[in-house]
Amino acid sequence: MTLQDHFRTLARYHVWATHRLLDEHVALLPEADYRRDCGLFFNSVHGTLNHLLVGEGLLWQRRFLEGVSPAGLELDDEAEPDRARLAQRLKQSARAWQPYVERLSEADFDRPFRYATSKGEPMSAPFAATLAHVFNHATHHRGQITAALTAMGHASPVLDLIYMLRDEATASSKP
Template identity: 80%
Template sequence: MAAMNPIHPLGDYFATLARYHVWATRRLLDAHIAPLPEADYRRDCGLFFKSIHGTLNHLLVGEGLLWQRRFVDGVSPAGLALDDEAEPDRARLAQRLLATAQAWQPYIAALPPERFDAPLRYATSKGEPTTTPFAATLAHVFNHATHHRGQITAALTAMGHPSPVLDLIYMLREEQA
C-alpha cells in the first residue's frame, strides 16, 4: 500500500491504525454484534459501561462526539458524559460507529507532517483547558477503541458467543493477500 504521508513516519503509522480501526470495527459489528440476540446485546455483563450496547455507545461518545470534534473541528464539546446514550438504536449505532471510524482516514491523510510533532490544545469534558502531544493523543483514540473492543470480545466469549480475531497482524496479512 502506498505511503499516506512519506515525509513523516507517523503519517504511515497512523494511516495503518486508521485502516485497522475500520477493519476491526466492521469485523466486530458485522459478524459478531449484528446477529447477537437483543437480550445478550443489552445484558449487564460487568463491563465498565455495563453492556455491549453501553460500551458501543461509550465509543461513539468518546471517539465521535468528543475526540473527533477536538481533532478534526478544533472544538471541545461540553455537557457530554462518557456514559451518555448517544444512539439507542443498535443498527444506527453500528452505522455511526463505522462512519466515525472511516472519518479518520481522510483526516490523517491530509495532515501536514509537522502536525504530528505539535501539541493538541482542547478543553477537557470538565471545561479545563489542556495541552497534550498531538501524536500521542491520536494514538490514545485508537488504543481506547482497541481496549473497548477487547472488553466486548471478552463479554461475547463469556456469554458463549463466538469472538472475532481482531489482531492487527491479521489485517496486514489480508492486505498482502
C-alpha cells in the same frame, strides 16, 4: 516508517476492526445478550458501544477534525439507543479518521494538541500521543466486547492488527 504511515495504518485498522466486530459478531447477538449487563465498565455491549460513540465520535473527532471541544457530555451518555443506527454511526465515525490522517503532515505529529475537557478545562498534550489514544481507546473497548462475547458463549472475532495486514497483503496480491 514515518509517523504519518503509522497513523494511516492505525486508521485503516480502526475501520477494519470496527466493521469486523460489528458486522460479523455484534449484529448476530440476540437482543437480550446485546443489552445484558456482563460486567463491563459500561455494563453491556450496547453501553460500551455507546461509550465509543460518545468518546470517539462526539468528543475526540470534534476536537481533532473540527477544532471544537464539546462541553457537557458524559462518557456514559446514551448517544444512540437504536443498535442498528449505533453500528452505522460507529462505522461512519471510524471511516472519518482516514481522510483526516491523510491530510496530516509529519510536522503535525510533533506539535501540541490543545483542547478543552468536557468540563471546559483547557488541556495540552502531545498531538501524536493524543491521536494514538483515540485508536488505542477503541482497541481497548473492542477487546472488552470480545471478552464479553466469549463469556456469553458467542463466537469472538480475531482483531489483531497483523490479521488486517495479512488480509491487505492477500488482497493486493490478487490480479
